[in-house]
Amino acid sequence: MKPAAFAYYRPDSVEQALALLAEHGGDAKPLAGGQSLIPTMNFRLAQPAALVDLNGLDALAHITEAADGGLLIGAMTRQRAVERSALVAARAPLLAEALPFVAHPQIRNRGTIGGSLAHADPAAELPAVMVASGAMVHMRGEAGERRMAAADFFTGLFATALEPAELVTAIELPPPAPRSGWAFREVARRHGDYALVGVAAMVRLDEAGRCAEARVVLLSVGDGPQQVPAAVAALEGRIPDAATIAAAAAAAQAGVDPPGDIHASAAYRRRLAGVLTGRALEQAAKRAAGRT
Numbered sequence: 160m161k162p163a164a165f166a167y168y169r170p171d172s173v174e175q176a177l178a179l180l181a182e183h184g185g186d187a188k189p190l191a192g193g194q195s196l197i198p199t200m201n202f203r204l205a206q207p208a209a210l211v212d213l214n215g216l217d218a219l220a221h222i223t224e225a226a227d228g229g230l231l232i233g234a235m236t237r238q239r240a241v242e243r244s245a246l247v248a249a250r251a252p253l254l255a256e257a258l259p260f261v262a263h264p265q266i267r268n269r270g271t272i273g274g275s276l277a278h279a280d281p282a283a284e285l286p287a288v289m290v291a292s293g294a295m296v297h298m299r300g301e302a303g304e305r306r307m308a309a310a311d312f313f314t315g316l317f318a319t320a321l322e323p324a325e326l327v328t329a330i331e332l333p334p335p336a337p338r339s340g341w342a343f344r345e346v347a348r349r350h351g352d353y354a355l356v357g358v359a360a361m362v363r364l365d366e367a368g369r370c371a372e373a374r375v376v377l378l379s380v381g382d383g384p385q386q387v388p389a390a391v392a393a394l395e396g397r398i399p400d401a402a403t404i405a406a407a408a409a410a411a412q413a414g415v416d417p418p419g420d421i422h423a424s425a426a427y428r429r430r431l432a433g434v435l436t437g438r439a440l441e442q443a444a445k446r447a448a449g450r451t
Contacts, residue, residue, distance in 0.1 A: 162200035166209040173218065173328065176211055177301050180324040183209045189326060190214070191235060191274030194266050219273070219328055222246055228334035234273020234297075234327045238285075239264065241272060251332045253341035253359060257288045260343065263351040273327040276312070279319050279383060282353040286313055287384040288343065291359035291376040294332045300325035316382040336372075339363040340446030342439040345378070346431055348422060354379045355423045356431035358411075360439035362399060364447045370394040375407070375440070377432055380417035389414045390436060399444035408437030 166183075170176040180187050186208035190196060199205040213219065219235035222244050230250045232241060241247050242258035261267055261275075261284050275285040276296060289296070289309035296312045298305050300322055309330075312320050321327065335341075345357030356379050363372040373394040377385040389410035397403045412433025419425035 160201050160203060162197075163203055163206040165200075165207055167212065168209060169212040169215050171215055173216055173299060173326070176213060176216065176326065177299065177324060179209070179211045180326070181301050183211075185323060187211055189277075191277070192237070192270040193274075194262070194270040195274070195278045195280065213326070224250070225331065225334075230332045232272055232330045232332070234271060234276075234329055236272050238267040238270045238272060238275070242267060250334055251292065252335065253292055253343060253361065254285075254288050254332065256341065257284045257343040257359060260284050260345055260347075260350075260354070260357070272330055276309075276330065277319060277321060277327050279313050279317050281316060281381060281383050282379040284343070284345070284354070284357060284359075284378060287357060287359045287376040287378040289330060289332075290384045290386065291341075291361050291374045292332050293361075293374070294330050296327060297329040297331060298322075298325050299328045304328070306331070310386065313383040318383075336363050338365070338371075338447055340443040340448070342442035342446070344435040344439045344442075346435065356380055356417070356428050356435055358432070358435045358439045360436070360443045362394070362440065362443040362447045364399070364444075368398055368448065370397055370399050370403075370444075373407075373440075375411060375436055377411065377415060377436070380415045380428055380432055385415060387411045387414045387436070394440070399440065399447075401441075404437055404440045404444065407440055408433045411436035 188207035190212045219233040221233040223231045248255040294309040345354040359376045361374040365371040373391045375387045375390040390407040393407040417428035
């Protein structure tokens with residue numbers, strides 16, 4: 160199939176892009192990498208009257224070291240560029256570890272960091288990684304700029320806190336804390352397919368080797384990235400030994416209510432949530448113990 164007819168605009172600045180989105184209202188869609196939008200338009204599941212192409216906005220394509228040692232990644236930065244960045248590997252290792260699981264290289268060559276977050280697919284890796292990383296999402300509309308924690312940005316199935324005529328402009332990632340470790344795990348039918356279940360985990364140890372902070376965020380088990388407070392509660396304040404990690408994994412398994420479909424039953428996804436959480440936490444704890 161082919162998309163329905165639409166008007167096409169390629170602005171030269173963020174200001175011009177925002178003005179076009181405001182002018183056309185809900186009839187316009189911003190075009191970033193297009194790896195999700197174009198297929199849905201071809202199937203006529205989406206029929207915007209206007210496309211505002213952001214690919215001329217070079218100011219939104221960058222990987223910049225922040226003053227605190229963290230990173231600022233422009234929303235139009237290609238996923239493949241982030242995947243290959245030595246700076247990202249050093250300052251945002253969880254993101255670097257997860258990116259090879261995102262679809263295929265051909266997709267990552269065009270797909271953008273900001274586009275993936277704005278699309279908010281519940282089976283996508285990057286939303287879960289940003290929540291687990293404690294990232295901040297930078298947005299801009301005609302009224303000005305604002306920042307929001309990634310944990311608050313995702314509001315439901317393919318839904319975010321973006322206002323009409325507002326764009327994601329950058330993602331801010333904090334620097335990795337001392338004695339912190341990370342891990343990403345997922346299971347898919349084939350590498351590059353949507354994950355049946357995935358997990359992004361972060362563990363920070365205190366000087367006595369106890370878990371001072373943890374984040375466990377699952378994907379493909381609900382309407383968006385799913386934090387699991389019960390798994391975190393099983394970890395914090397304790398030595399992350401085999402028994403503690405097993406308790407956290409059991410809490411993760413019990414704490415989700417995933418959907419079933421033709422690819423996997425709800426029971427299978429729930430079981431995967433526990434197994435992958437255990438594996439990710441074990442790896443994250445080992446890395447945390449080895450970093451001072």
